[in-house]
Amino acid sequence: MxxxxxxxxxxxxIHALKGVSIEVREGEIVTIIGANGAGKSTTLQTVSxxxxxxxxxxxxxxxxxxxxxxxxxxxxxxxxxPEGRRIFPELTVDENLSMGAYLRRDRAAIxxxxxxxxxxxxxxxxxxxxxGGTLSGGEQxxxxxxxxxxxxxxxxxxxxxxxxxAPIIVQQIFQTIARLNQDEGxxxxxVEQNAALALRTAHRGxxxxxxxxxxxxxxxALAADEQVRAAYLGSx
Amino acid sequence: xxxxxxxxxxxxxxxxxxFPWLAGFRGTLPNVALYVGIYMILALxxxxxxxxxxxxxxxxxxxxxxxxxVTALLLSLTRTESGxxxxxxVSHDVVGxxxxxxxxxxxxxxxxxxxxxxxxxxxxxxxxxxxxxxxYAIVTLGIAEILYETALWDDTNLLNFTRVTGGxxxxxxxxxxxxxxxxxxxxxxxxxxxxxxxxxxxxAFLLTHHLNRSRxxxxxxxxxxxxxxxxxxxxxxxxxxLIAFAVSGFVGGIGGGLYTLWSGTVxxxxxxxxxxxxxxxxxxxxGMGSIRGTAVGxxxxxxxxxxxxEDFGGVSVxxxxxxxxxxxxxxxxxxxxxxxxxxxxxxxxxxxxxxxxALTTGHARLYDLRAPAGAAAAAGADxxxxx
Numbered sequence: 340m341x342x343x344x345x346x347x348x349x350x351x352x353i354h355a356l357k358g359v360s361i362e363v364r365e366g367e368i369v370t371i372i373g374a375n376g377a378g379k380s381t382t383l384q385t386v387s388x389x390x391x392x393x394x395x396x397x398x399x400x401x402x403x404x405x406x407x408x409x410x411x412x413x414x415x416x417x418x419x420x421p422e423g424r425r426i427f428p429e430l431t432v433d434e435n436l437s438m439g440a441y442l443r444r445d446r447a448a449i450x451x452x453x454x455x456x457x458x459x460x461x462x463x464x465x466x467x468x469x470x471g472g473t474l475s476g477g478e479q480x481x482x483x484x485x486x487x488x489x490x491x492x493x494x495x496x497x498x499x500x501x502x503x504x505a506p507i508i509v510q511q512i513f514q515t516i517a518r519l520n521q522d523e524g525x526x527x528x529x530v531e532q533n534a535a536l537a538l539r540t541a542h543r544g545x546x547x548x549x550x551x552x553x554x555x556x557x558x559x560a561l562a563a564d565e566q567v568r569a570a571y572l573g574s575x
Numbered sequence: 576x577x578x579x580x581x582x583x584x585x586x587x588x589x590x591x592x593x594f595p596w597l598a599g600f601r602g603t604l605p606n607v608a609l610y611v612g613i614y615m616i617l618a619l620x621x622x623x624x625x626x627x628x629x630x631x632x633x634x635x636x637x638x639x640x641x642x643x644x645v646t647a648l649l650l651s652l653t654r655t656e657s658g659x660x661x662x663x664x665v666s667h668d669v670v671g672x673x674x675x676x677x678x679x680x681x682x683x684x685x686x687x688x689x690x691x692x693x694x695x696x697x698x699x700x701x702x703x704x705x706x707x708x709x710x711y712a713i714v715t716l717g718i719a720e721i722l723y724e725t726a727l728w729d730d731t732n733l734l735n736f737t738r739v740t741g742g743x744x745x746x747x748x749x750x751x752x753x754x755x756x757x758x759x760x761x762x763x764x765x766x767x768x769x770x771x772x773x774x775x776x777x778x779a780f781l782l783t784h785h786l787n788r789s790r791x792x793x794x795x796x797x798x799x800x801x802x803x804x805x806x807x808x809x810x811x812x813x814x815x816x817l818i819a820f821a822v823s824g825f826v827g828g829i830g831g832g833l834y835t836l837w838s839g840t841v842x843x844x845x846x847x848x849x850x851x852x853x854x855x856x857x858x859x860x861x862g863m864g865s866i867r868g869t870a871v872g873x874x875x876x877x878x879x880x881x882x883x884x885e886d887f888g889g890v891s892v893x894x895x896x897x898x899x900x901x902x903x904x905x906x907x908x909x910x911x912x913x914x915x916x917x918x919x920x921x922x923x924x925x926x927x928x929x930x931x932x933a934l935t936t937g938h939a940r941l942y943d944l945r946a947p948a949g950a951a952a953a954a955g956a957d958x959x960x961x962x
Binding site: 409427 | 790793794797800801803804805806807808809810811812813
């Protein structure tokens, strides 16, 4: 579904991605784990068109997308929930959801999806007339995911959904992520610092080190790997 | 538009229509009204970029100046015995008939001024598209200054634009070239001019109001609130910024054209950075992003400016001190009402409880990604009907 082939990204002189090749197949949850600055978020930003690869190709559903505008990439069904949630604090929950459906014009289906978003995250229904900025961190993350879903993505890219949230909320959010994948067939590319949780949720995983993919395997195999356990899972 | 807004709008329009019947078309009051009207158009145009899109523009005077100059130049095109010339020469007189002297030509000329400024807006905006907001302010300030200096540049050996801009003296429109509309001369003291300005003020209101309510307006608001989030939602940020620059420039150009008609002369010397600041102050005072706020803010500021020209029992405020008073006013307003006098009303159409119940109960898998969008839409409609 999504294939990155030998993708290089430079920030000025900094070589952030040094030939990354990864693949996400339809129906999968794929996670990228790795230390800070390894290039995980850069990968998502490059796929969604916010950054341009200096070389390499990105193919989505058989189509080259590495030179496309971000809005065209969203229109193809590839939606990015950026790190730090990035909801619109001055807009209400309802308006945030409407912005997520910005590229769509099928009003009845949009309203239906709004209902579905409230079903997934009932707390958002209670808060629907509140401004995004007044929500708690966990609620904001839920809103960010719900807003992305409003674009009806086929592939959702989540950047650090657990960042700064209480463990119980993180649990809830990851359950929802798994549910979206199982029940709705949503393909998910997940970038996560919390490697243990990410590997428990995902089917497959890639391990990044300073801009390169160093390991690639089934999530369970990675979780069992000695090196991964030592470096990212905090256990020996 | 809420009902209160509609009522206030209608009352204000009615007042503006009957105003000259009470005050006449000649004299200080109607003249101030025209002046306010022209600056209102400018402020409404600036509000599109500053208020709707959230980018600070410190060089809006460039549109006022370019619109005014384009209008003056087109009006002064003259058919002479030896061909076509401009009747703006400081050093030589041009004798002949205005080329665009037919009735109503001014509407085309104003359109041309608007389009020229829309182009300037886009050209000026392009270099800032790849960088974040603050650079836009610097570029606008810089380009306005470059244009200002260029217009006044009279070095005879190098580029000399004073032939076009009149340099420090400005361009004076010959009275033989004052345009006609509906058979009347568009002089500042003629009813037809007053109502032309009024019609264009109303047009600027309607244009920016509809823009704000449109899909494009929603995209602009998203850009203002969070550019990255807007991109993630699929908003084409560059395209919508360029639309904002073009609309803002277009409206400013029309305002500039009216300025030419109103004053009869265009002297670049007076169109400096303080004009940009003045218009920006009006928008900020009234409430950025609010159309009625912008209108009230700039009108208040212009009227205050006129009052400050008066003699208060032998004490008068020197012109240079006027901006001190504006600044003080701005500080006071920002201290006690940082959102401006009439900030935008936050519209949020909440989903009603009934709708919410219909949306959240019982139907299976509306958000089924494997189903085509049409099928889900049909399912949604069914579910709503079914409850």
